[in-house]
Amino acid sequence: xxxQTIVHCTHERHANAILDIFNEAILNSTALYxxxxxxxxxxxxxxxxxxxxxxxxxxxxxxxxxLLAFGSYGTFRAWPAYKxxxxxxxxxxxxxxxxxxxxxIMQALVAEARKNGVHAMMGxxxxxxxxxxxxHERLGFRHVGTLPEVGFKFGRWLDLxxxxxxxxxxxxxxxx
Numbered sequence: 001x002x003x004q005t006i007v008h009c010t011h012e013r014h015a016n017a018i019l020d021i022f023n024e025a026i027l028n029s030t031a032l033y034x035x036x037x038x039x040x041x042x043x044x045x046x047x048x049x050x051x052x053x054x055x056x057x058x059x060x061x062x063x064x065x066x067l068l069a070f071g072s073y074g075t076f077r078a079w080p081a082y083k084x085x086x087x088x089x090x091x092x093x094x095x096x097x098x099x100x101x102x103x104x105i106m107q108a109l110v111a112e113a114r115k116n117g118v119h120a121m122m123g124x125x126x127x128x129x130x131x132x133x134x135x136h137e138r139l140g141f142r143h144v145g146t147l148p149e150v151g152f153k154f155g156r157w158l159d160l161x162x163x164x165x166x167x168x169x170x171x172x173x174x175x176x
Contacts, residue, residue, distance in 0.1 A: 117170035
């Protein structure tokens with residue numbers, strides 16, 4: 001078994017690998033409701049948004065420094081009262097799925113969310129993605145609703161299921 005390391009991803013080191021994982025998911029799955037691969041320049045804006053929002057980008061590298069999986073969270077909705085809620089995502093390279101990497105990334109994201117005073121973690125998951133749903137349920141996320149036929153990809157309508165984990169943070173939430 002090779003050794004693996006959890007890392008905080010940076011644009012300089014990980015943008016190309018993250019883009020490759022994104023684009024494979026766009027072209028071959030309903031994990032992302034995009035149609036066209038993202039261009040390399042999109043990663044600058046993506047990382048800037050994560051940095052400005054103090055949102056983590058957590059990855060797992062193998063002993064050679066190859067990114068195997070990554071996850072992050074960001075703004076759930078853009079209005080101020082949602083400031084304690086985030087929407088997360090996790091992606092595993094196609095050659096490394098089914099090895100527990102998604103679980104490790106999710107555990108790290110939950111820990112970061114607690115550290116950053118997040119109260120609600122939301123995951124929007126294609127309703128047919130049984131693996132992702134099982135992972136979320138294993139971590140204590142619960143199904144809070146499904147939006148039927150909100151996406152259309154690969155010639156069919158897609159249902160989006162929302163899974164939520166409520167954390168005991170922040171200790172002292174405030175309005176405004």
